[in-house]
Amino acid sequence: MRLSNRSTGATMLAAALAVAASGCSTKAPESSGGGGSGEGGAAASDVITDVGIEGNTITLGVLTDLTGVFAALGQDITNANSLFWENNQVCDTYDVELDVQDTGYVPQQGVQLYSGMQDSILAMQQTIGSPINTALAPEYESDQIVNFPSAWSKTLTEIPGTGVVGATYDVEIANGYDYLFQEGLLKEGDTVGHIYFEGEYGANGLAGTQAVAAEKGLEVIEAQIKPTDQDMSAQITQFRAAGVDAIALTVAPGQLASVATVAQAQGLDVPILGSNPVFAPGLLDGPAAAKIKEDLYIASPVSSFDAHPELLEEYQAAYPDAVPSLGVVVGFGMAEMMKQVLDAACENGDLTREGVVTAFNELEEVDTGGLVVPIRGFEVGQSPSLQSFILQPADVPGGATVLQEAFEGEFATAIAG
Amino acid sequence: MTQFLSLLLNGISLGVLYALIAMGFVIIFKASEVVSFMHGSLLLLGAYSIARLSGPLGFFPAILVGMLITATAAFIVERLIINRLRGAPVISLAIVTIGVDIILLTELIRRLGSDILNVPHPWGGESFRIGNVGLSQNRLIAILVAAVLIALFFAAFKYSNWGIAMRASAEDGETAALMGIRQGQVSALAWVVAGVLAAVAALFLVGSPTPGVTPAAYAVALRAFPAAILGGLDSVGGALVGGLLIGIAEALAAGYQDQLLFLGRGFSAVVPFIVMIAVLLFRPSGLFGTRELTRV
Numbered sequence: 001m002r003l004s005n006r007s008t009g010a011t012m013l014a015a016a017l018a019v020a021a022s023g024c025s026t027k028a029p030e031s032s033g034g035g036g037s038g039e040g041g042a043a044a045s046d047v048i049t050d051v052g053i054e055g056n057t058i059t060l061g062v063l064t065d066l067t068g069v070f071a072a073l074g075q076d077i078t079n080a081n082s083l084f085w086e087n088n089q090v091c092d093t094y095d096v097e098l099d100v101q102d103t104g105y106v107p108q109q110g111v112q113l114y115s116g117m118q119d120s121i122l123a124m125q126q127t128i129g130s131p132i133n134t135a136l137a138p139e140y141e142s143d144q145i146v147n148f149p150s151a152w153s154k155t156l157t158e159i160p161g162t163g164v165v166g167a168t169y170d171v172e173i174a175n176g177y178d179y180l181f182q183e184g185l186l187k188e189g190d191t192v193g194h195i196y197f198e199g200e201y202g203a204n205g206l207a208g209t210q211a212v213a214a215e216k217g218l219e220v221i222e223a224q225i226k227p228t229d230q231d232m233s234a235q236i237t238q239f240r241a242a243g244v245d246a247i248a249l250t251v252a253p254g255q256l257a258s259v260a261t262v263a264q265a266q267g268l269d270v271p272i273l274g275s276n277p278v279f280a281p282g283l284l285d286g287p288a289a290a291k292i293k294e295d296l297y298i299a300s301p302v303s304s305f306d307a308h309p310e311l312l313e314e315y316q317a318a319y320p321d322a323v324p325s326l327g328v329v330v331g332f333g334m335a336e337m338m339k340q341v342l343d344a345a346c347e348n349g350d351l352t353r354e355g356v357v358t359a360f361n362e363l364e365e366v367d368t369g370g371l372v373v374p375i376r377g378f379e380v381g382q383s384p385s386l387q388s389f390i391l392q393p394a395d396v397p398g399g400a401t402v403l404q405e406a407f408e409g410e411f412a413t414a415i416a417g
Numbered sequence: 418m419t420q421f422l423s424l425l426l427n428g429i430s431l432g433v434l435y436a437l438i439a440m441g442f443v444i445i446f447k448a449s450e451v452v453s454f455m456h457g458s459l460l461l462l463g464a465y466s467i468a469r470l471s472g473p474l475g476f477f478p479a480i481l482v483g484m485l486i487t488a489t490a491a492f493i494v495e496r497l498i499i500n501r502l503r504g505a506p507v508i509s510l511a512i513v514t515i516g517v518d519i520i521l522l523t524e525l526i527r528r529l530g531s532d533i534l535n536v537p538h539p540w541g542g543e544s545f546r547i548g549n550v551g552l553s554q555n556r557l558i559a560i561l562v563a564a565v566l567i568a569l570f571f572a573a574f575k576y577s578n579w580g581i582a583m584r585a586s587a588e589d590g591e592t593a594a595l596m597g598i599r600q601g602q603v604s605a606l607a608w609v610v611a612g613v614l615a616a617v618a619a620l621f622l623v624g625s626p627t628p629g630v631t632p633a634a635y636a637v638a639l640r641a642f643p644a645a646i647l648g649g650l651d652s653v654g655g656a657l658v659g660g661l662l663i664g665i666a667e668a669l670a671a672g673y674q675d676q677l678l679f680l681g682r683g684f685s686a687v688v689p690f691i692v693m694i695a696v697l698l699f700r701p702s703g704l705f706g707t708r709e710l711t712r713v
Contacts (some may be wrong), residue, residue: 067527198683223674224682228636230627233427234671234685241420253533257628265544265551265626266423282533287542287625 010308024376030142031211041329047091050352052122058094058351060085061101061121063113063136068105073327074128077150080331081125083318086282089341091346107135111234112130114139123356125338126150126331130200144353146341146360148334150327152201152276152301154207158381161357163341165334166301166373168383169201169275170208170417173248175388176273176299178409183272186246191219193239195232195259196250198224203347205275206248211415225251232258247272253280256296260288276300281325281399298391298400301373302329305398308371310399326398333372340366373406383416419549424672425665428558432664433563437618438641439648439656440570441611446650447587448600448607449499451510455518461525463487463616464623464630468534473679476537484616485555490521491612495605499578526632535629542625559621566617567657570610579606584677587651614685640667649706658704663689 009078016297052059062081065074070361078100085096099117103110110132124140127133133149137159140147146161180186180209194209196202206222213220221242223235239247247263247270249256256278264272272295279298283289304326305312315328345351345359366375373387390404438456445453467483472484494517502510540554574580582603585593594600615638622637623630644663646657670677671685702708 067523069617071527205486221675222682223671226686228633229671229686230433230622230631230633231427232638233626234424234668237423237427238672252631252633254628254631254633257533258626259555261542262626263555264542267551273695280533282629283533286533286535286629287538288628291542371620 006078006096018228041233047346047349047351049353052120052353053094053170053351056094058090058096058342059121059160060096060098060123060125061114061117061123063071063101063103063127063132065105066102068103070105070128073150073325074102076322076325076327077126077128077331077334079319079322080315080328081335081371082227083315083340084332084335085125088335090339090342090351093346094342094351102129103128103132105129105132107131111135111139117338118143121145122351122353123147123338123342128332130156133159137162144357146353146356150330150334151201152204154204154381154383155200157378157383160380163334163337163360163375163378164384165330166375167339167385167388167412167416169204169212169250170388171383171412172299172301172388173205173208173250173273173275174212174415175407175409176248176275176297176390177209177216178407178411179297179299179390179404180246180271180273181216186218189217189219190245191221191242192246192248193221193223193235193242193244194248194250195223195225195235195255197227197252199273201277202250205248208247208415210413213415215411225255227252228256230258230342233262235259236262236268238264240266244268244270245269249273249278250275251278253278253283257283257286257288260291260296263287263295264291272296274298274334276302279393279400281323284393284395284399293393293395296393298393299388300326300391301385302326302333303370303372303389303406304329304391304396304400304402306396306401311371324397326400329398333368336368337366337375350399370406381417383412386412388417420672421669422550423552424668426552427551427556428665428668429661430552430560430664431668432644432661433560433567434618434622434637434660435641435644436657436660437563437614438567438638439645439660440567441614442642442645443648443650443653443656444583444607445611446645447653449503449604450507451499451514452650453611454511455494455521456611456641457635458518458521458525459487459491459612459615460619460622460638461630461632461635462490462521463612463619464536464634465525465529465534467616467620468536468623468630471516471537472512476539480616480620483520483620484613487616487619488609488612491608491615492605495608499608500601506541507642513581522632522635529632531628533629533631536620536623536626540624553625555621555624556626562617562621566614571653579603583607585636599689640689643689647693647696647703649703651707652703652705655703655705663692666692 064078065071114136124145127147130149130151130153133156141160148163149156152164154170156162156164196206283292315324325411341360345356364377373385375384378384386408387406389402389406391400392403394401463483466486467479468539470482544551545554545557552581582598585598586600586603605643623634644659648659666688667685670688677684
């Protein structure tokens with residue numbers, strides 16, 4: 001008789017490791033991007049400074065992702081940040097240097113890299129990734145750091161000094177619904193299927209759907225998934241059986257591609273409304289392209305290149321080999337906002353960290369020249385904007401065109417508080 | 418009923434792909450007694466190679482070269498690492514494969530970035546319908562190809578010299594060696610075959626209804642693990658049954674999410690592991706695995 005002395009032990013080991021390994025899922029997505037240039041502030045001879053300014057040079061930190069899952073996006077946003085500051089000054093006096101560090105989208109690495117730059121930066125031009133922003137929140141708060149994340153979760157607005165670049169996901173998707181109602185693509189009492197990621201990104205998007213559903217009597221079929229789930233066949237089959245009139249997505253581009261191909265295959269011909277991170281230009285090379293171009297509506301905090309051709313030209317001249325995504329628009333937009341904060345601090349005569357935070361808190365009605373939706377101001381716990389653009393995928397640089405200029409939907413105020 | 422049949426068909430199509438990956442685990446385990454945790458990155462390497470090479474070479478040559486690259490990567494790992502550590506404890510070898518997996522995966526993710534890389538399948542996103550029940554052509558072709566491969570594999574396992582040598586080595590390595598079977602060769606070939614199977618599974622896993630090549634494709638291999646384990650880590654037939662079981666369970670749990678709400682949202686993601694644990698509780702060596710017997 002065969003005596004297998006290794007099989008069972010190995011089986012149990014493998015089972016344990018497989019369970020452990022499956023816990024390492026990927027992360028919630030970030031999104032698209034921006035640009036523009038700003039006006040200089042007042043002259044600054046008697047400006048008080050402390051950390052992060054040497055002579056006439058201000059150093060800003062950038063914690064981005066150049067090698068992790070959001071590397072392409074991180075590269076675009078960071079390039080745009082750099083390009084903006086090459087051509088702009090604070091108060092017409094100070095040049096800005098960026099201390100760019102690559103977190104690889106690992107929170108632990110982000111925390112370590114921040115401790116390395118902590119004593120040499122005035123503020124953070126960019127921090128990519130909700131998990132990293134959340135991990136650094138206590139330090140940013142105690143160090144009085146003004147920071148611009150490239151994610152739109154409502155929880156990020158709870159961090160003092162952190163400026164979400166547009167409407168939060170709940171307000172954003174509610175504006176998307178408003179557009180569908182206006183265009184007659186959805187009506188009161190209809191059924192909507194919403195696929196969303198577990199975690200704060202998905203929960204925040206779903207909250208927007210639930211708020212609209214309560215107002216308009218929509219029936220909502222919720223389908224929660226993990227970022228690693230790639231095949232949406234089962235969810236779309238379920239939606240089709242329930243007879244949904246629209247699909248809402250707070251997921252990543254991979255899931256959108258699957259939703260589009262399966263919906264097409266099953267003959268589920270309904271509009272798809274997406275939170276801004278659902279779209280990536282690469283989708284337009286895949287089998288889902290036709291369906292996506294026809295039925296996808298993206299609620300977005302930033303505009304697209306067709307409204308800002310000069311920005312695209314400038315970017316392509318500086319980075320001829322890059323394939324620009326809307327991350328470029330986000331990057332320019334957030335740099336423009338930082339410039340307005342620093343200019344205001346400079347005009348107040350106080351470019352210390354505390355002075356910068358004060359200027360940030362006092363900022364109202366931020367206009368980035370149409371790159372980012374108008375910002376009403378940064379108040380803790382509130383969506384910085386009530387407006388969103390509606391974009392539609394198309395075969396253009398950046399992959400999308402503006403279908404509806406920035407507007408405030410009827411549900412926005414109630415949701416934003 | 419339509420919903421059930423659609424989900425079932427989808428589950429089967431997913432299941433055969435899990436089975437292909439799981440068979441890779443099984444033959445590696447049988448030939449070299451290593452639980453390979455680097456299948457996720459091998460899968461991604463296959464998908465990435467095919468996607469990148471499809472442009473310059475054309476679709477079908479890219480598949481062949483992609484399979485070759487994946488098989489070569491598996492071969493190199495076996496020759497450079499596994500073969501030299503022969504006789505090391507099972508757990509050390511498993512951890513070594515995790516290390517190799519992380520290195521390969523990090524590089525692939527860096528290359529992929531956050532965009533989606535598409536494989537230009539000639540069948541695209543078209544679907545095949547019987548009445549109201551639909552399945553993407555990609556998955557239909559996957560079922561057919563997997564069926565042929567699995568049949569070939571079973572035949573080779575049973576009748577070819579390699580198959581016989583492998584079964585003999587798995588049964589009793591020392592005696593097999595005394596009979597002139599070169600275990601190193603058997604093991605190397607097993608890794609190569611596992612690499613090819615991973616590349617074939619990858620080819621279909623990155624097509625409709627799933628998106629192109631993204632880092633998340635890696636996670637599929639993790640779900641094939643429970644398939645191999647519940648089937649019995651040393652049973653090729655078990656890998657097939659396990660794959661189908663996991664694929665169907667997962668598709669049904671996702672499709673009937675609302676009816677299963679009392680178990681919590683996102684239940685389908687844990688279904689493979691719940692099925693695996695349930696099976697192992699009753700059959701610790703898996704459904705078809707060799708039972709451990711101890712003489713006292």
